Amino acid sequence: MENEFKKSVDAAYLEFKVEPMDQLYSNKIAGYFSRLRVKKILKEANFKDKKVLDLGCEAGYVSLMMNQAHAKVTSFDLCIPALKKFKEKLIKHNIKDITPFAAIAQKLPLKDSQFDYVVATEVFEHMPELDKVISESFRVLKPGGKLIVTFPNEYLRKKVYWIAKLFGIHTEVEDEVTLYEYSKKEIIDKLSKKFTVKKVYTFPWYFRITHMMVSEKHLTN
Numbered sequence: 001m002e003n004e005f006k007k008s009v010d011a012a013y014l015e016f017k018v019e020p021m022d023q024l025y026s027n028k029i030a031g032y033f034s035r036l037r038v039k040k041i042l043k044e045a046n047f048k049d050k051k052v053l054d055l056g057c058e059a060g061y062v063s064l065m066m067n068q069a070h071a072k073v074t075s076f077d078l079c080i081p082a083l084k085k086f087k088e089k090l091i092k093h094n095i096k097d098i099t100p101f102a103a104i105a106q107k108l109p110l111k112d113s114q115f116d117y118v119v120a121t122e123v124f125e126h127m128p129e130l131d132k133v134i135s136e137s138f139r140v141l142k143p144g145g146k147l148i149v150t151f152p153n154e155y156l157r158k159k160v161y162w163i164a165k166l167f168g169i170h171t172e173v174e175d176e177v178t179l180y181e182y183s184k185k186e187i188i189d190k191l192s193k194k195f196t197v198k199k200v201y202t203f204p205w206y207f208r209i210t211h212m213m214v215s216e217k218h219l220t221n
């Protein structure tokens with residue numbers, strides 16, 4: 001497992017160096033589905049004044065969008081260069097209420113039962129010991145809190161590589177850094193060990209590239 005973990009850290013650093021999400025969001029065409037995913041997440045939740053954990057925040061695009069939606073955002077990632085970029089953005093935009101920190105999702109340096117939402121978007125496919133990540137998300141959520149997860153529909157992703165290449169996406173790097181190709185069922189099974197899975201869908205309807213799942217920590221837990 002140590003080896004698996006090292007592989008995932010190397011992959012995270014490689015991805016941020018060669019194909020950062022941060023860059024993709026600002027690409028007008030290639031970033032379209034990524035921006036759409038973030039819009040869907042914002043629609044899925046009422047973030048106003050809620051405590052939200054952005055799990056695997058990279059350089060902070062999703063955190064910043066949730067901050068704009070008036071969430072109280074806590075962000076972490078294991079990739080130090082990504083966090084550095086995020087911090088530069090915070091300084092540039094004079095945003096003082098987010099302090100991103102380095103941590104690993106499998107063992108969070110955070111107290112129990114404090115968040116209304118945990119947002120894990122496009123991260124599960126990069127993480128070993130996913131059961132631990134889900135358990136840690138469960139632990140830090142308040143009873144009634146929600147875990148919002150998105151991950152790629154692998155079946156479609158591979159088929160559209162040739163189109164992605166046309167838009168400058170390094171699909172060979174995508175392959176190298178996507179360490180786990182989970183099916184919808186596999187993730188539902190893992191989530192169901194801890195959570196009540198409330199919603200599952202794949203979007204957009206005309207190009208079903210992203211799976212979205214919303215799960216709830218039971219009120220009596």
Ligand SMILES: C[S@@+](CC[C@H](N)C(=O)[O-])C[C@H]1O[C@@H](n2cnc3c(N)ncnc32)[C@H](O)[C@@H]1O
Nearest residue numbers: 012021056058077078079104105121122123126
């Ligand atoms: C594809 S990026 C997604 C970034 C962001 N969530 C988004 O949707 O824009 C995956 C991120 O997960 C981070 N990551 C991978 N494994 C991690 C772990 N075990 N703990 C914390 N972050 C991790 C990587 O460093 C990377 O920034």
